Amino acid sequence: MRRAGSERRWFAVQLRAMASIAWLNGVVAAMRAPLWIASYVTPPLSILIILRFVSYGRTMSFGIVGGLTMIIVSNGLGLLSDAATYRLHFKFQDLMVAGPVSQWAYMLGLALSGLLFSLPGIAVFISLMGVLGIHIYSAAEAAFAIAMLWAASAGLGFSLSLIFRDLKEVWSTTSILVFAISVLPPVYYPLTILPRYVGYLSLVSPTASAAALLQESMGLVDLGAGIRALSAALLVAEAVIFFAVTALKRSS
């Protein structure tokens, strides 16, 4: 009974810790430097504008999917910089976790801060959907894709942050990765135009899996049960694996 009470107290502290870290690194940071938010929205908006002129507006729906994906993944992978800077430069991670805050609460708190940072960009793109008359036919599928992409990219950001010893490498790697996984794979275009085996292979990138599900939720493609299930399973597996790798590396 006493043990159950202490477990509940411990869990409550972890929730507070997550909320507190998310508030500090998400809300406070956004208030002090709103340009950061603009920096996440600018690249996908630029691509959307280019698509508007190049395709005479015919691929705007894919541009919206690509934009949403890019905003979430750049915020998730942005945690690579945040986590590495807090660990290597500020030593803020050690300060926090050498106390009642667990490694998991610290990681999830930072990940939540990334989600908070994504919200204004997501709102911009959802508003654009209204303006362009683009509908979501399966809200559950879209919400699942967004949530799992956030988890997988945040987990990837964290696990990669443990590899680096030099912050300069971290910043350049983040920029390269964001473009490599949000522009090259089928994010701004349908998976179905690729040769079959390349399409399957591309799903390894969480952006491709999430974009495929988002495209389907908007009625742009019909994935079929096999690809739909594979995309969902890969997103869940990647989120779990990346977070688990981070937790294991941190406790070793």
Added chain:
Amino acid sequence: MEEVISARDLTKVYPDGTEALRGISFTVERRGIVTLLGRNGAGKTTFVRIAATLSAPTSGSLEVLGMDVLRDARSVRQRIALMPQESYPPTFPRPGELVEAYLVARGWGLGDARRKTREILEDVGLWEYRDKTVSELSGGMKRKVILAMVLASGADLMFLDEPTVGLDPQSRRSIWRILEEARREGRAMLLTTHYMEEAEALSDDVIILDRGRLVAHGGVQEIVARVGATHKLEVSDFPGAAEEISGYGRIYRYGSRIVLYSDRKSAEEAAARLVGGHSGALRVKEVGLEDAFVLLTGGAEPLGEGAGG
């Protein structure tokens, strides 16, 4: 009363083969300030990281506040706080936002955290800077923000890894005052530093590590007594000085300096001999913690021993 820290044959070998700690054993029983001294690479930060549950020992055991750091890590973490070496607060928040967020993350209620934040910012002299962001503060003030977070936590044991490194003498002394106040409140602190005068001014207990081994543990006076002399005479740029004063005590070479350890009378006589009867030109000083540290960690080359001292 519970022991503050108790290490038994503690070793840490890193994957690259570096032996950071080699079978350290000691017990700190009383609360107050314990200072870990050692050269760079002596194992101080490794010890602090193990004690703060951030790293696991390779073998041996370490108890903090009566709890094993591996078996009872979660319980240990409820009662400790760490100011990491070279730590700085993120630059965008204000000092109060950081302290408050840290306290809430540690489980404090928002109201209590706000009250404590104001109290601690006033204590460390940061209240007047409450509306500035950390990026607008000086290096010393940034360190004070971290110190304020750790002190506000109310942790029973605080690990302070080089809290004053790189600070000007005024900022360093203002941090000393804060730590002395925390000691008066009955808090326990494990401090690491390279500043001997800091260790001398603050420590209740001193532990000296050298290349991963414990070479001394005790009160400041106890450790200074291990020099085996009360006074010293330092001579530099004086050819033949070592031979001249060899009969007055133990002589060591520190780089280009020659140091004679002895009692006051012998040291003054040696000084008089060197300057031809005018001892005022060479100053005889009391032996301090720095002398003990250098001798115990092999930082001085023995040149000979005479009658004095």
